[in-house]
Amino acid sequence: MLYGRLDDLREQTSRRLARVLLESGGTPQARSERDTATAMHSSDLAQYSAVENGLCFGRLDFEDGEHQHIGRIGIFRTEGDYEPLLMDWRAPAARPFYLATAASPDGVTRRRHIRTRRRNVVGLDDEVLDLAQAVPGRNEGLVGEATLLAAVGASRTGRMSDIVATIQAEQDKIIRSELNGVLVVQGGPGTGKTAVALHRAAYLLYTHRRQLEKRGVLVVGPNSTFLNYISQVLPSLGETGVLLNTVGELYPGLKAVGGEPVEVGAVKGRLVMADVLAAAVRDRQWVPRDGIEIPHERETLVLDRKTLADARGRARRSRRPHNAARPVFEREIIGALARLIAHRLGAQFLDSDDVADIRAELREDERVMAAIDKLWPILTPEQLLTDLYASEKRLGAAGRALSPRERQLLRRDPGAEWTPADAPLLDEAAELLGEDDRALKAAAAAKRRQDLAYAQGVLDILDLQDESDPDVLMAVDMLDADALVARVAQGDYLTAAERAADDRTWTFGHVIVDEAQELSEMAWRVLMRRCPSRSMTVVGDIAQTGDLAGTSSWGQVLSPYVANRWRLAELTVNYRTPAEIMAVATDVLASLDPDAVPPSSVRDSGLPPWHEKVAADGLKDAVAVAVEREVARLEDGRLAVLVPRSLAGAFAVGGDDLESPVVVLTVGQAKGLEFDSVLLVEPESMLTESPRGANDLYVAMTRATKRLGVLHTGELPAILSKLASFSLDSE
Numbered sequence: 047m048l049y050g051r052l053d054d055l056r057e058q059t060s061r062r063l064a065r066v067l068l069e070s071g072g073t074p075q076a077r078s079e080r081d082t083a084t085a086m087h088s089s090d091l092a093q094y095s096a097v098e099n100g101l102c103f104g105r106l107d108f109e110d111g112e113h114q115h116i117g118r119i120g121i122f123r124t125e126g127d128y129e130p131l132l133m134d135w136r137a138p139a140a141r142p143f144y145l146a147t148a149a150s151p152d153g154v155t156r157r158r159h160i161r162t163r164r165r166n167v168v169g170l171d172d173e174v175l176d177l178a179q180a181v182p183g184r185n186e187g188l189v190g191e192a193t194l195l196a197a198v199g200a201s202r203t204g205r206m207s208d209i210v211a212t213i214q215a216e217q218d219k220i221i222r223s224e225l226n227g228v229l230v231v232q233g234g235p236g237t238g239k240t241a242v243a244l245h246r247a248a249y250l251l252y253t254h255r256r257q258l259e260k261r262g263v264l265v266v267g268p269n270s271t272f273l274n275y276i277s278q279v280l281p282s283l284g285e286t287g288v289l290l291n292t293v294g295e296l297y298p299g300l301k302a303v304g305g306e307p308v309e310v311g312a313v314k315g316r317l318v319m320a321d322v323l324a325a326a327v328r329d330r331q332w333v334p335r336d337g338i339e340i341p342h343e344r345e346t347l348v349l350d351r352k353t354l355a356d357a358r359g360r361a362r363r364s365r366r367p368h369n370a371a372r373p374v375f376e377r378e379i380i381g382a383l384a385r386l387i388a389h390r391l392g393a394q395f396l397d398s399d400d401v402a403d404i405r406a407e408l409r410e411d412e413r414v415m416a417a418i419d420k421l422w423p424i425l426t427p428e429q430l431l432t433d434l435y436a437s438e439k440r441l442g443a444a445g446r447a448l449s450p451r452e453r454q455l456l457r458r459d460p461g462a463e464w465t466p467a468d469a470p471l472l473d474e475a476a477e478l479l480g481e482d483d484r485a486l487k488a489a490a491a492a493k494r495r496q497d498l499a500y501a502q503g504v505l506d507i508l509d510l511q512d513e514s515d516p517d518v519l520m521a522v523d524m525l526d527a528d529a530l531v532a533r534v535a536q537g538d539y540l541t542a543a544e545r546a547a548d549d550r551t552w553t554f555g556h557v558i559v560d561e562a563q564e565l566s567e568m569a570w571r572v573l574m575r576r577c578p579s580r581s582m583t584v585v586g587d588i589a590q591t592g593d594l595a596g597t598s599s600w601g602q603v604l605s606p607y608v609a610n611r612w613r614l615a616e617l618t619v620n621y622r623t624p625a626e627i628m629a630v631a632t633d634v635l636a637s638l639d640p641d642a643v644p645p646s647s648v649r650d651s652g653l654p655p656w657h658e659k660v661a662a663d664g665l666k667d668a669v670a671v672a673v674e675r676e677v678a679r680l681e682d683g684r685l686a687v688l689v690p691r692s693l694a695g696a697f698a699v700g701g702d703d704l705e706s707p708v709v710v711l712t713v714g715q716a717k718g719l720e721f722d723s724v725l726l727v728e729p730e731s732m733l734t735e736s737p738r739g740a741n742d743l744y745v746a747m748t749r750a751t752k753r754l755g756v757l758h759t760g761e762l763p764a765i766l767s768k769l770a771s772f773s774l775d776s777e
């Protein structure tokens with residue numbers, strides 16, 4: 047019945063869309079209304095297709111004999127009372143599906159999980175919420191245990207799936223936490239932080255649609271492989287208007303594909319770089335010690351140091367960004383030069399028109415403008431940063447807050463690719479410089495003049511058609527050309543996410559940051575600029591920080607922006623890593639922080655993780671053999687070989703096609719991902735190649751949903767001593 051209703055809705059919407067698309071012509075207002083209708087119907091259609099799988103996944107039976115089905119979207123009866131046939135999982139009335147327990151049933155007598163494949167019901171799991179029948183055990187407190195265990199034990203596909211049917215109570219509270227303020231979700235590996243963050247995006251859009259639709263929601267992830275991995279989740283929840291980006295992509299058009307030593311990234315990520323860049327900009331506002339000689343016509347005009355310094359002072363005091371302050375500087379210099387010329391010609395004989403002519407001539411003189419360009423150049427962020435990195439002198443002048451070694455680390459010749467750590471610096475530079483948007487502004491002004499003329503034309507025609515009955519209110523009585531242009535502009539039917547993607551200065555209604563522990567202080571500055579309302583969800587695990595510029599304290603990164611006004615929620619259950627693997631990973635965690643409490647695994651796999659020592663010159667062959675063996679056992683699952691960075695070349699790391707059965711990745715690339723089986727190569731190198739090596743090893747070990755094997759040529763690191771020795775008949 048529900049699928050029948052879904053088909054009806056789809057058909058009606060397609061028909062409406064076709065009708066709108068067939069219409070043409072009309073007033074600008076009619077066109078704008080059509081655009082809006084097209085966007086709305088298209089988005090509804092996309093939503094109906096997205097929710098096809100698992101449309102309805104639950105049912106609640108209440109004490110009073112009523113029942114309610116729960117699903118991905120709300121579907122209502124079309125006649126009579128418009129009662130919901132299917133309750134959207136985000137609606138308050140659906141909450142007991144996630145929260146009701148035998149101890150606190152909230153009027154629910156039975157919760158049913160319905161499993162479907164295509165349009166067929168393939169399984170039901172019922173929970174009777176009756177204390178007398180409850181069986182206490184390890185997983186006390188889990189909701190819909192059978193369905194949950196089936197979901198977490200299923201083979202992985204290389205794409206993250208939604209958890210809407212099995213959200214657990216501690217997760218539900220976070221998903222539905224209030225919109226405002228900064229919410230930090232701290233949780234160990236596999237506790238569902240990413241899943242919760244994405245479901246929260248869907249929940250917030252549903253609950254605060256009007257508020258959020260205009261400014262949009264941004265989800266920030268660590269790299270494009272990860273974003274690709276999670277990209278299906280929101281569409282499967284019927285939400286297509288969320289922008290998924292890395293911090294680098296928030297700087298439109300930037301391809302940050304370069305690599306660099308981790309220490310360089312660490313320097314670039316420090317907050318002090320904001321001061322360095324500000325100093326680098328000031329350094330480009332040049333006052334030569336001996337003044338400057340500027341050739342003009344047949345003479346040479348000399349501006350002394352004081353005149354230049356005064357002009358610079360005026361421009362700086364305008365408090366505009368560098369490029370926007372340039373006209374002030376230019377006016378001052380042209381004024382000073384004009385005074386020199388006027389003085390020589392005899393100022394008393396000149397009137398204001400003569401002086402204006404002199405100024406105009408000076409402005410048209412290329413040599414004069416070239417001199418001004420040298421003193422106060424218009425700069426792009428790219429140019430500022432390239433010039434800074436390229437010159438020890440510039441680094442010396444701007445980087446007083448850095449040590450000589452740090453300055454040396456930043457040195458780089460022009461032409462190198464931008465790296466991810468450059469992105470926040472380019473963004474900071476763009477703020478300091480201000481956009482050189484003169485061409486854009488001129489084009490926008492021209493377009494507005496055109497639009498106004500067109501709108502006035504439309505209104506004139508409407509006015510002509512007026513049968514001059516003074517009692518009849520006409521369009522022209524209510525609307526002038528300005529208002530009409532504004533209306534048409536509103537009809538622009540790009541979603542907020544689409545508009546935001548191309549706009550560096552866009553500010554979002556809510557920002558969700560995943561793997562937030564990896565962000566540098568400079569990256570936080572970018573995100574805070576994009577979210578002045580500070581309505582944010584920050585999810586991460588400080589025990590997993592691998593980036594040297596990343597954080598080990600939430601308070602430290604957040605305090606410059608919100609002091610201590612942020613709230614913390616914790617997730618404690620690991621849905622990914624089986625208990626056998628977690629037992630070994632816990633020793634690694636303890637080496638990082640003896641007081642850290644690992645998340646408790648929701649299940650055992652019965653498969654002890656193993657290690658195998660192999661000959662130093664036989665590592666590649668041994669890995670190949672192990673891969674073959676694992677693939678044979680995996681059936682349709684996925685395997686990842688995780689190698690230290692130093693072996694990335696030898697093992698041809700790369701290929702971000704997570705849907706292929708075997709991928710080879712470094713730990714950094716595997717962050718946030720998961721695989722049925724993981725082969726971890728040379729843990730000792732992982733531990734030693736970075737000051738955060740133990741964090742990396744912890745991340746690597748917790749990527750597996752079923753099987754973990756470790757291959758090493760040297761001694762096994764002591765913290766892995768709980769691993770069993772590999773033997774062919776150990777399973």
Ligand SMILES: Nc1ncnc2c1ncn2[C@@H]1O[C@H](COP(=O)(O)OP(=O)(O)OP(=O)(O)O)[C@@H](O)[C@H]1O
Nearest residue numbers: 209212213214235236237238239240241621622718
């Ligand atoms: N309530 C749930 N029902 C079913 N599966 C769940 C649930 N919560 C989490 N999972 C599954 O557990 C796995 C881990 O989730 P997720 O990747 O969100 O964890 P994480 O905390 O972000 O991990 P990490 O810190 O290691 O990146 C995923 O496969 C996710 O689908």
